[in-house]
Amino acid sequence: MAWTRKDLLTMRELDASEITLLVDTAASLQEIAGREIKKVPALRGKTVVNLFYENSTRTRTSFEIAGKWLSADVINFSASGSSAAKGESFVDTAKNIEAMSPDVVVVRHSSAGASEILARQLRCSIVNAGDGCHEHPTQALLDLLTIREKKGHFEGLQVAIVGDIAHSRVARSNIHAMRKLGMTVTVAGPPTLIPPFVGELGVKVSHRLEDAIRDVDVIMMLRMQHERMEPGLIPSTREYSRYWGLTLDRLAKHARPDVLIMHPGPVNRGVELSPEVADGPYSVILDQVSKGVAVRMGVLILLAGSKAAQA
C-alpha cells in the first residue's frame, strides 16, 4: 500500500487502508523524538510553508518541528502582520507563496473548504490543518495513534465524543475515521450543540453525560468554542460545567476503570474537564501532543514523496 494523493484535506475522503498507512507511518517515526540528534535527511531541499489564518499553538508548532526534524525548510506565515492584513485575498496570497516553489503548504483557515480551494488552485501539496467547523485530519490521526498505542487496536472500540459537536472539526474528522476503522461513536452534548442530522454520520446521540460515558473505551472531551458560537446556545458556562463537566466523581461512578480521557486542547480547566481529570491517571492529553509531531512528520513525508505531488 503506497500513498498516492497530492493533498490531505479530509478524513472523509480516505479509506481505512489509507488511514492505517498514515497511522503506521507516524508510529514508525516516533523513535526520532527519543534520539540524541533529532534530525533525519528525508526532506532535505524541500520547503514547507505554514499558512495560518487562525490562532494556533500546538498545530503550527508541531508542523514546524516535524518539518525541521525531517530537514525541510519551514516558513511560517500568519495572516496578522502580512499582506493579508493589507487586504490581499486568500487565493492571491497563496498563489504568491506558490510562486516561491514550496513543496507542501499547510493551511489553517476559519472557513470550511479553504484548504480544498487551495488544493484545486495550487500544484504543490496541501495539508488541511483545520478549516472552520469542517475537518482537522491531522488531529484525528494523532488521536487514533494515541488510541491504538493504549488499546492495541481499533476494531470494536467504543468512543464518546462530548461537548460542542456542532462547531468541532476535530469531532467531524474523528467520526469519519473512527467509523471507517470499525469503532462505535456516541456524540453527547446539549441539544443546541449537536448538529440536527449528525445521525447520518453513523453515530449515536446522547443528551446525558452519565449515559454517554458508560462502558466506553475512550472519552474525548471537546473545548467550548466561544469564538465560533453565536450567543444563547448555552445558558452559561457554569451551567454547562455542571451538566457536562467531567469530574473524578462522575468518572468513578459511570466510566470503566481503564477508560482513556482525551482532549484536543486547549483545555478550559474547570469547564469541560476538572483539573484532577485533566492531570489524572486516565488522561492522555500530553501523549496526544507528543504524537502530533510524529503524525505531521508522516504526513509531510508521504505527501512530499508521493508521485501525485510531482505530476
Added chain:
Amino acid sequence: MSPNPPAKQREKAQVLDEAALDRALTRIAHEILEKNGGAEHVTFVGLRTRGVTLAQRLSAKIARIDGATLPVGTLDITLYRDDLDLRGAPVIRGTDIPFSIKNKTVVLVDDVLFTGRTIRAALDALIDLGRPRMIQLATLIDRGHRELPIRPDYVGKNLPTSSRESVAVRLKEHDGEDRVVIQEPEDG
C-alpha cells in the same frame, strides 16, 4: 518499493542451497570473531528485512561458538535514501536499536550488496544514532556493480551478475526456505 512494478521474474540459477547458506554464515561468524579478537564490544545491526534475520542467525552462531550473546538492532534507511523522488511515497517501518552503539564495533548486515547506495544511507543513519568505534559490513551476496567506494568486510559469496538480473535471498523466516537464486525478467 520500486518505482515501477517489477516485471515477472524467472529463476535462472541456484547459487546457494540450504547447507551452503548455513556454511557461509558459519564462516562469517568465525571471521567476525577472528577479526575482532573475540566478541567483546561487537553489536549487530541488520538492514530491513532480511538483513535483520541474517544478523540474528549470525548472533546465534556466535553464541554457540563463543558463548557471547550479541545484541541485534534493526535499521530502516528509508529516511536516508537519496532517491525519495524516484521511488514515490515511501513506506517507513521504523528503526529499532534498543542499545547504545557508542564506542561499539557495529557489524552492519545486509542480504545483497549491489550499488552501495543502501549502505551509504545506512552509514549516515548509524552515525546519527551515536558514534560507533568502528562499522564493519557483512553481506551474504556481493553481486558487484558498485556506484560508490564501499566494500564489504565479510562476504558469503561473490557473485558476478549482469545488471538486468536480480538476486533473491530466500530465508525460512520469510519465504519458507533457505536458498539464494539468480533471476531474470521473463520477457528477456
